[in-house]
Amino acid sequence: MSSGFVARGQDSSLTVETPMNIKATNNGLWSFLSALLSGENQTLNRMQFVNNNTYSNIASATTTVVKASAGHLHSITVNTTAAGAITVYDNTSAAGNKIATLKASIVENTYVYDCAFGTGLTIVTAAASDITVSYL
Numbered sequence: 001m002s003s004g005f006v007a008r009g010q011d012s013s014l015t016v017e018t019p020m021n022i023k024a025t026n027n028g029l030w031s032f033l034s035a036l037l038s039g040e041n042q043t044l045n046r047m048q049f050v051n052n053n054t055y056s057n058i059a060s061a062t063t064t065v066v067k068a069s070a071g072h073l074h075s076i077t078v079n080t081t082a083a084g085a086i087t088v089y090d091n092t093s094a095a096g097n098k099i100a101t102l103k104a105s106i107v108e109n110t111y112v113y114d115c116a117f118g119t120g121l122t123i124v125t126a127a128a129s130d131i132t133v134s135y136l
Contacts, residue, residue: 054134054135055132056133057131058130058133062125063093063124068120072135074112074114075112075134077133077134078102078106078107078110081108084127086106086131088121091119091120121133
């Protein structure tokens with residue numbers, strides 16, 4: 001049965017009308033929205049979240065300001081390792097709050113951090129490691 005759903009506050013000052021399907025089963029009542037929500041994948045019938053990370057590739061021994069404002073560090077992929085540490089800072093210079101240090105000659109892999117940084121994202125590669133930084 002399809003009907004309009006009306007939710008009212010205690011003083012009846014709030015009214016929200018949404019088309020819903022109401023289904024009675026032996027386990028109780030189930031309700032389903034009959035309209036798609038923003039971001040819903042129609043094929044899979046579920047919410048879909050798109051991670052719009054950007055990336056920066058660093059392939060030399062250098063200090064790189066990856067982002068000069070607050071953001072989110074998703075991961076660092078070590079494409080080719082070298083005998084030098086990789087240091088990650090929450091700053092716009094190679095000082096201050098250290099997010100991580102990847103040791104020299106670390107295994108080639110993707111290292112997931114999923115953490116926020118408040119000032120900026122700076123990475124120091126002490127040797128010519130080839131890395132890809134994924135961030136927002």
